[in-house]
Amino acid sequence: MARSTESEPVSTARYDFRNVRRESLLPQNRTAPEEEGTNASSDTEEEDTNALPFDHEMTKISTSTELNAWISAHEAGDIVAFIKYMCQQHDIEIETHNDMVQMLEDANEANITLEAAQTRLQKEVRDKDVIIRHLETAPSRQSTSVPEGRSSKSTKLSDPSLFEDSSQDVDNWLSRMRNKLKANKDHFPIEELKIAYIESRVSGAAIKHIAPRMRDISLNSFLEAEEVLSVIDKMYGDLNRRHTAQRQYSKLYQNKTSFHEF
Numbered sequence: 001m002a003r004s005t006e007s008e009p010v011s012t013a014r015y016d017f018r019n020v021r022r023e024s025l026l027p028q029n030r031t032a033p034e035e036e037g038t039n040a041s042s043d044t045e046e047e048d049t050n051a052l053p054f055d056h057e058m059t060k061i062s063t064s065t066e067l068n069a070w071i072s073a074h075e076a077g078d079i080v081a082f083i084k085y086m087c088q089q090h091d092i093e094i095e096t097h098n099d100m101v102q103m104l105e106d107a108n109e110a111n112i113t114l115e116a117a118q119t120r121l122q123k124e125v126r127d128k129d130v131i132i133r134h135l136e137t138a139p140s141r142q143s144t145s146v147p148e149g150r151s152s153k154s155t156k157l158s159d160p161s162l163f164e165d166s167s168q169d170v171d172n173w174l175s176r177m178r179n180k181l182k183a184n185k186d187h188f189p190i191e192e193l194k195i196a197y198i199e200s201r202v203s204g205a206a207i208k209h210i211a212p213r214m215r216d217i218s219l220n221s222f223l224e225a226e227e228v229l230s231v232i233d234k235m236y237g238d239l240n241r242r243h244t245a246q247r248q249y250s251k252l253y254q255n256k257t258s259f260h261e262f
Helices: 058-061 064-076 077-136 138-142 172-183 191-200 204-209 224-262
Strands: none
Touching: 058 077, 077 191, 138 172, 172 191, 172 224, 204 224
């Protein structure tokens, strides 16, 4: 017969915090009255059986026969006081529960804010790392004295033509590109600038072979300029060399046939 004050177990499934707030069982603006004549201690709020507004023995009732006997002996006063007391305790648990829900909501919002801040800081660190690597190379570029009135930059070679597909001579293009990066290395002090320059000289069908690794979100981004050139050489070098060999063979075969006819 005794009513348990334990709260129901919370489901482990995900749920919306705002849908689990609970309401009071008591009418609004009312609280369960305490039994008149009860002397509450001003120093402590220790709850024992003597401080309850009802006879604690009634919580041991377990059958209807015992309940009827209790009402006959004590009337319904203790029953009413017991119900009001339990409603009051339920309200206290509701307030605690709703406070916990609010704490979870606040913690969730704070976590979202921290994750956004972490992402922003990581990007700033990456950008600063690029600048630092660039600045670290500055002393080596200035170590050689330059006569007054002359530029510290090397003479700029002409840009290699845009490489688009297998119809072009990839070996000639690769040679010009490597010579350009070597002769004008002071124009491209870091690998990122070299890679960006190579990308600017690739177009058409050829760009599709290097574009995936050029993206910021790529897990296998190019780290050195030579890696980019190697990919282009792998995709078009063997093909062009095979076509060249076929042309040379055809020319040799035609010359041999003409010699026999003669």
